[in-house]
Amino acid sequence: xxxxxxxxxxxxxxxxxxxxxxxxxxxxxxxxxxxxxxxxxxxxxxxxxxxxxxxxxxxxxxxxxxxxxxxxxxxxxxxxxxxxxxxxxxxxxxxxxxxxxxxxxxxxxxxxxxxxxxxxxxxxxxxxxxxxxxxxxxxxxxxxxxxxxxxxxxxxxxxxxxxxxxxxxxxxxxxxxxxxxxxxxxxxxxxxxxxxxxxxxxxxxxxxxxxxxxxxxxxxxxxxxxxxxxxxxxxxxxxxxxxxxxxxxxxxxxxxxxxxxxxxxxxxxxxxxxxxxxxxxxxxxxxxxxxxxxxxxxxxxxxxxxxxxxxxxxxxxxxxxxxxxxxxxxxxxxxxxxxxxxxxxxxxxxxxxxxxxxxxxxxxxxxxxxxxxxxxxxxxxxxxxxxxxxxxxxxxxxxxxxxxxxxxxxxxxxxxxxxxxxxxxxxxxxxxxxxxxxxxxxxxxxxxx
Numbered sequence: 001x002x003x004x005x006x007x008x009x010x011x012x013x014x015x016x017x018x019x020x021x022x023x024x025x026x027x028x029x030x031x032x033x034x035x036x037x038x039x040x041x042x043x044x045x046x047x048x049x050x051x052x053x054x055x056x057x058x059x060x061x062x063x064x065x066x067x068x069x070x071x072x073x074x075x076x077x078x079x080x081x082x083x084x085x086x087x088x089x090x091x092x093x094x095x096x097x098x099x100x101x102x103x104x105x106x107x108x109x110x111x112x113x114x115x116x117x118x119x120x121x122x123x124x125x126x127x128x129x130x131x132x133x134x135x136x137x138x139x140x141x142x143x144x145x146x147x148x149x150x151x152x153x154x155x156x157x158x159x160x161x162x163x164x165x166x167x168x169x170x171x172x173x174x175x176x177x178x179x180x181x182x183x184x185x186x187x188x189x190x191x192x193x194x195x196x197x198x199x200x201x202x203x204x205x206x207x208x209x210x211x212x213x214x215x216x217x218x219x220x221x222x223x224x225x226x227x228x229x230x231x232x233x234x235x236x237x238x239x240x241x242x243x244x245x246x247x248x249x250x251x252x253x254x255x256x257x258x259x260x261x262x263x264x265x266x267x268x269x270x271x272x273x274x275x276x277x278x279x280x281x282x283x284x285x286x287x288x289x290x291x292x293x294x295x296x297x298x299x300x301x302x303x304x305x306x307x308x309x310x311x312x313x314x315x316x317x318x319x320x321x322x323x324x325x326x327x328x329x330x331x332x333x334x335x336x337x338x339x340x341x342x343x344x345x346x347x348x349x350x351x352x353x354x355x356x357x358x359x360x361x362x363x364x365x366x367x368x369x370x371x372x373x374x375x376x377x378x379x380x381x382x383x384x385x386x387x388x389x390x391x392x393x394x395x396x397x398x399x400x401x402x403x404x405x406x407x408x409x410x411x412x413x414x415x416x417x418x419x420x421x422x423x424x425x426x427x428x429x430x431x432x433x434x435x436x437x438x439x440x441x442x443x444x445x446x447x448x449x
Contacts, residue, residue, distance in 0.1 A: 002154065002195055002196065002197055002198075003149060003152055003153055003154060003155055003156075003157065003195070003196040004155075004156045004157070004193065004194070004195055004196075005156075005157045005158075005159060005173075005193070005194040005195075005196065006045065006048070006050070006156070006157065006158045006159070006191060006192070006193055006440075007159045007161070007166050007169055007170065007191075007192040007193075007194065008041060008064075008068075008158070008159070008160050008161075008166075008189060008190060008191055008192070009160075009161065009162060009163055009166055009186045009187065009188055009189060009190050010030070010034070010038075010056075010060045010061040010063075010064040010160060010161070010162060010188065010189070011030050011031075011033070011034030011035060011036075011037045011038040011041075011060070011063075011064050011067075011188055011189050012030065012031050012033050012034035012037065012188045012189075013028040013029060013030055013031065013034055013060040014028055014029055014030075014031055015027075015028035015060075015094075016028075016031075016034075016188060017031055017033075018096070019096055019097050019098070020094060020095065020096055020097070021089060021092045021093055021094070021095055021096075021097060021100060022060075022086060022093065022162075023086055023087060023088055023089035023090065023092065023093040024058065024085055024086055024087075024088050024089075024090075024093070025093040025094055026058050026059055027094070028059075028060050029059060029060060029063070030060055030063050030064065034060070034064070034188065034189075035063075035067060037188060037189040037215055038063075038064045038067040038068060038189060039067055039071065040189070040214055040215055040216075041064075041067075041068055041189045041191070041214060041215070042067055042068035042069075042070065042071030042072065043071055043214075044191070044214035044440055045068060045071070045072065045158065045191075045440070046071050046072055046073060047439070048156060048440075048441075049074065049156055050072060050074060050076045050156050050157070050158045051076055051152065051155035051156050051157065052076050052077050052078075052079070052152060052155065052157055052158070053065055053068070053069060053076055053077065053078045053079070053157075053158045053159075053160065054079050054080075054081050054084060054148065054157065054158070054159050054160070055078065055079070055080050055081070055084060055159070055160040055161065056080065056081075056084040056085050056086065056160070056161045056162060056165070057080040057081070057082060057084075057085065058085060058086060058162070060162075061084070061086075061160050061161055061162060062080055062160075064160050064189070065078060065080075065160035066078070068158070068160065076158070081144070083140055083141075083143055083144040083147070084144065084159065084160075084161040084162075084165055085140075085162075085165065086161070086162035086163070086164055086165055087133050087134070087137045087162070087164035087165065088131070088133055088136065088137070089120070089133055090120065090122055090131075091104075091120050091122065092104070107120075112182060114179065115134045115178065115179065115181040115182060116132075116134055116135060116177070116178035116179040116181065117132075118132065118133065118134060119131060119132045119133075120133065134164075134168075134178050134181050135178055137164055137165060137168045138168045138171065138172055138178045140165070140168070141165060141168035141169045141171070141172045142172045144169065145169070145172065145173060145200050146200050149196055149199060149200045150199055150200065153198075153199070163186045164181075166186045166192065167181055167184055167186060168181070170184065170192060170194065170206065170209070171184070173194050173196075173204045173206075174194070174204050174205075174206050174396070174400065174403040174404075175396060175400050175403060176394050176395055176396065177395050179395070180394055180395045182423065182425070183393070183394060183395075183423060183424065183425060183426055184209060184210070184394075184425070184426045185209075185210050185220055185223075185425055185426065185427045185428070186210060187210055187212050187215075187217070187220050189212075189214075189215055190210045190211060190212050190220075191208070191210075191211040191212075191214065191440050192206075192208060192209050192210060192211070193206075193207040193208045193211075193440065193441070193442075194206060194207065195207055195405075203402060203403065204403060205402065205403055205404070205405050206403060206404055206405065206429060206430075207405045207430060207441070207442050208405070208428075208429060208430045208431065208432070208440070208442060209426060209428055209429035209430070210426075210427060210428045210429070211428065211431060211433065211440055212428075213431070213433045213434065214433070214440065218269060218431075218434065219232075219273070219411075219413055219427070219428065219431070220413060220427040220428055222374075222415060222417075222427075223415065223417055223425070227369075227371075227372065227373070227374060227418070227419050228374040228375075228415065228416070228417060229365070229368055229369055229374070229375055229376075229415070229416040229419050230374075230375070230376040230377075230413065230414070230415050230416075231364075231376075231377060231378075231379055231413075231414040231415075231416075232270065232273070232376065232377065232378045232379070232411055232412075232413060233378075233379050233381070233386055233389065233390070233411070233412040233413075233414060234266060234286075234289065234290075234293070234378055234379065234380045234381075234409070234410070234411055234412075235380075235381065235382065235383055235386050235406045235407065235408055235409065235410050236255070236259070236263075236281075236285040236286040236288070236289040236380060236381070236382060236408065236409075237255045237258070237259030237260060237261075237262035237263040237266075237285065237288070237289050237408050237409050238255065238256055238258045238259035238262055238408040238409070238444065238445060238447075239253045239254065239255055239256055239259055239285050239447075240253070240256040241253050241447065241448070242256075242259075242408060242445050242447030242448070243256065243258070243445050243447060244320070244447065245320060245321060245445075245446075245447045245448050246318065246319065246320055246447070246448055247313045247316045247317050247318065247319055247320075247324070247448040247449060248310070248313075248317060248318075248448065248449070249310055249311055249312050249313030249314075249316065249317045249344075249347065249449060250309065250310060250311075250312040250313065250317060250347075251317050251318060252283050252284045252285075253284065253285060254284045254285060254288060255284075255285055255288050255289065259285070259288075259289075259408065259409075260288070260292065262289075262408055262409035262435050262444075263288065263289040263292035263293065263409065264292055265409065265434050265435050266289070266292075266293055266409050266411065266434065266435070267292050267293040267294075267295060267296060268434070269411065269434040270293055270296070270297075270378070271296045273376060274376060275294075275297045275300050275376055275377055275378060276300070276368075276375040276376055276377055277300065277303070277368060277375065277377035277378075278290055278293070278294055278297070278300050278301070278302045278303065278377055278378045278379075278380075279302075279303050279304075279305055279308070279364060279377065279378070279379045279380070280302055280303070280304055280305070280308070280378075280379070280380040280381070281304070281305065281306075281308035281309050281310065281380065281381045281382060281385065282304040282305070282306055282308075282309065283309055283310060283382070285382075286308075286380040286381055286382060287302070287304065287380075289380050289409075290302055290378065290380040293378060293380070300377075305360050305364075307356040307357060307359065307360035308357060308360055308379075308381045308382070308385050309382075309385075310381075310382035310383070310384055310385060310449065311344070311347070311348050311350070311353045311382075311384040311385075311449060312344065312347040312348045313344050313347050313348075313449070314344040314345045314346035314347025314348070315327075315328075315344075315345040315346050315347070316328070316344060316345065316347065317347075320448075321448065328345065331345075336402070338399065339398065339399070339401045339402060340397070340398035340399040340401070350384075350388070350398040350401060351398055353384055353385065353388055354388045354391075354392070354398055357381075357385050357388050357389055358388070358389070358392050361389050361392070364379070365416060365419075365420050365424075366420050369416065369419035369420035369421075382449070383406045383449045384401075384449050386406045386412065387401055387404045387406055388401070390404045390406075390412060390426070390429060391403070391404060393414060393424050393426060394426065404429065404430075405430050405442060406430055407430055407432045407435075407442040407443075407444035408444040408445065409432065409434075409435050409444065410430040410431060410432045410435075410442065410444065411428070411430075411431040411432075411434070412426070412428060412429045412430060412431070413426070413427040413428040413429075413431075414426060414427065415427050430442060432444060
């Protein structure tokens with residue numbers, strides 16, 4: 001039975017405002033902005049049937065949890081648990097980030113570039129000891145899941161914690177390795193949603209990452225002002241075959257009425273965003289979506305990339321799941337359980353889709369990184385294409401294909417703060433609140449690809 005887990009970060013603290021490193025230091029408290037944002041967060045969660053809340057015992061997280069709890073009509077149980085404490089950085093706590101980067105220049109660069117190998121030499125009662133903060137936190141997150149998930153099968157849980165532990169909770173759940181620690185963003189009072197299909201060790205889907213629209217921030221802001229490259233990765237709007245759960249793949253199906261509405265809402269979502277480029281799959285459904293978005297950006301020309309076409313399902317195309325089960329016994333189950341092993345009858349396999357999509361993606365990153373000025377653009381494609389791109393950026397493989405959700409009209413935000421020379425940062429994944437006007441859950445249809 002599926003278990004929904006909503007993970008949020010605490011509100012802004014005085015240490016956040018002063019750009020001080022917090023770690024497990026328990027002196028930082030919520031600012032007035034942090035308290036107000038926690039109230040907004042609580043209101044956005046108030047319509048959901050939350051069964052239990054777990055929070056870090058550190059006061060900035062606990063205070064956020066208490067504010068949220070006061071806004072929930074169901075008044076679920078609230079428990080503070082040590083396994084949700086923030087990353088332990090004892091030698092850097094209470095110091096300014098810029099000063100730490102200057103004083104510990106080599107170590108800080110190592111922390112940023114190879115976090116899974118970053119270590120501190122700390123004093124213990126037994127003498128000096130090597131401490132690996134990220135690896136220790138990652139193991140802490142796994143132990144939390146192993147303890148909590150079996151206790152709440154089929155329920156909805158809320159976790160209120162911190163930047164670092166939230167990252168490790170998400171990463172360990174869907175199979176991202178610790179070296180990608182800096183690849184996902186967590187804003188204060190953001191919302192993330194995980195769907196556990198069963199117990200710990202079974203498949204987990206990341207429904208959304210770093211939602212901030214409930215705070216009046218549609219898209220998380222960039223973290224760099226110099227030569228910044230941002231991609232807004234969009235899945236096309238709904239088609240009638242999506243609604244019918246009919247496999248479309250390489251069939252050139254156009255948007256239905258609702259799909260055009262979704263594209264228009266996505267266009268409104270991007271209306272005030274300065275776009276410098278636009279790329280789309282040449283198929284009708286993403287191309288129509290892109291053109292609707294570009295109605296507010298008349299000077300941006302749409303470039304079509306054949307490598308971004310949807311996976312070819314071959315003989316599955318045009319069929320419902322019930323028909324595929326009859327015509328291809330066992331193959332649909334294999335596709336759902338082990339997608340990397342399936343060769344579509346007279347179609348493609350996921351590795352072929354991966355190869356062409358990633359070559360195209362890297363070419364775009366290289367091309368747009370050449371500009372001395374910051375650039376932002378849209379890339380409009382398909383469910384399978386977007387999933388393999390996101391998996392690639394997170395260090396996942398084709399076997400992890402189903403771990404990432406992409407709703408029709410959903411938006412993911414990918415930044416390259418240092419262009420092609422640096423690593424990407426997933427600022428947000430599968431934002432869909434702009435499609436329904438309110439609510440944090442992806443309410444788009446769960447149709448076939």
